[in-house]
Amino acid sequence: MQLTIATWNINSLRLRQAHLHKLVAELSPDVICLxxxxxxxxxxxxxxAQAINFPHVLKRGMKGYNGVAILSRLPxxxxxxxxxxxxxxxxxxxxAEVATGGAPVTVHNFYVPAxxxxxxxxxxxxxxxxxxxxAETxxxxxxxxxxxxxxxxxxxxAPLEHDVWSHKQLLGVVSHTPVEVEGLNAWMAQGWHDAVRHFVPPAEKLYTWWSYRNRDWAASDRGRRLDHIWVTQDLSAELKSYKILREARSWEQPSDHVPVAVTLSV
Structure with missing residues (x-):
């Protein structure tokens, strides 16, 4: 069985929920993490969730900020x-554990403090x-x-040099400082494998976020890779494909993040 998992910082579900139709059409995910x-x-x-035929929903939310949710076709x-x-x-x-027909797959959906x-x-x-x-994770x-x-x-x-538009200029900017990168790498070293960089060489620029402050985000292309998918080492050989839905940054009333998806055999 192949399993496609998508992640997206939607930046207000009630405001942008209609965009989930586009996400499903473009990525055909089995699981959506918001x-x-x-x-x-x-x-x-x-x-x-009912409209996009994702009958299984878990959520943990609060008023006004933060909040995570998992929508799934599978139990x-x-x-x-x-x-x-x-x-x-x-x-x-x-x-949550996702029922795959065989051994379940555990999905962790995180929103790390900015x-x-x-x-x-x-x-x-x-x-x-x-x-x-x-440190706690x-x-x-x-x-x-x-x-x-x-x-x-x-x-x-954004841990790697080419996960940001300018490594030199952003070394002192929160999200790319050495102490943050060291912390994220220590977390990933506890059994995780970077699923997107599995397909994309570290020397290639790769972004998932573009600031609202850039009026023409595509022309300036000053992005950062803030959105990640990791798999455990026992699943790394099962990775099949990935996609970053860059065009979502140009949707009407867009989030400043775009969806990312990975497909793997389970």
Missing amino acids: QETKVPDELFPEGI LTLAENTPDWCGKSDCRHLS GGDIPDRTQNEKFAHKLDFL TAHFAKYPPRRAVLVGDLNI
Whole structure:
């Protein structure tokens, strides 16, 4: 069986839910992981999942910001005992087992803190929170090594030189600083494999996010790869294809992130 998993920071589900029709048409996913849904569970727009024929829905949301959701064509079982990262209960992680007909695949959907503007933990509590979040996820997966799992989401870090439009100019900018990259790499080293860079050489530019501040985002192309899909080492040989839906950045009222998908045999 082949399984296609898509991830997208939708930046308000209620505002952009109609775009899920386009996402499904372009990527044909079996599972959709959303971040920044910005909606409490009681107000979640269940109708959109029905409209795109994704009958299985899990969500963890709050009013106004953060929030994650998993929509699936295949049955889902919620992972109940996921950590409360940094003790904040701020709806940044949702995990579930996906029924594949054989051994299930665990999907982790993460929204890592953005970290504010100042890359200094003593001057910026948001940056300290981001670094602490990375440390906790790294320690967790070191203690519980993942198997048959896929981790997706807006991880808010562009780790490689060519994951940003200018490595030199962004070394001091939050999302590409050495301390963040070190933290993300330590997390990935706990049994994970970068599924998109599996297909795209590190020397090739690759982005999933373009700032709203760039009026003509396509012409300036000052992007960053903030959205990631990782698979466990036992699934790395099963990777078949990937797609970054760059054209989504030009949809009406777009998110500043675009969907990313990976297909693998399970």
